[in-house]
Amino acid sequence: MAKEAVFTVKLEPELRDAFAAEAEAADRPASQIVREFMREFVQRQREAREHDAWFRAEVQKALDDPRSSIPHDAVMNETRAIIDRLTGKKLRA
Numbered sequence: 049m050a051k052e053a054v055f056t057v058k059l060e061p062e063l064r065d066a067f068a069a070e071a072e073a074a075d076r077p078a079s080q081i082v083r084e085f086m087r088e089f090v091q092r093q094r095e096a097r098e099h100d101a102w103f104r105a106e107v108q109k110a111l112d113d114p115r116s117s118i119p120h121d122a123v124m125n126e127t128r129a130i131i132d133r134l135t136g137k138k139l140r141a
Contacts, residue, residue: 055082 071078 067081068078071081074081
């Protein structure tokens with residue numbers, strides 16, 4: 049990929065020197081490592097936004113569901129009964 053832009057970063061000299069030393073020890077150009085970090089960051093941010101949008105849509109669907117809600121205690125009692133039936137023992141009174 050051809051270079052199309054220059055990106056200037058202010059950082060502590062110690063961090064710059066340590067990063068440059070580690071890049072050299074890995075026999076990789078520092079700019080290549082920074083590009084990889086940037087690509088990974090962009091990808092993680094996009095995935096997080098997509099997941100957040102999906103999750104919010106799922107919550108909204110649940111909120112908009114016209115069926116009557118089931119009380120928490122009823123769900124827990126039914127869940128405990130299923131667990132008891134599957135394990136053959138009473139987990140909670």
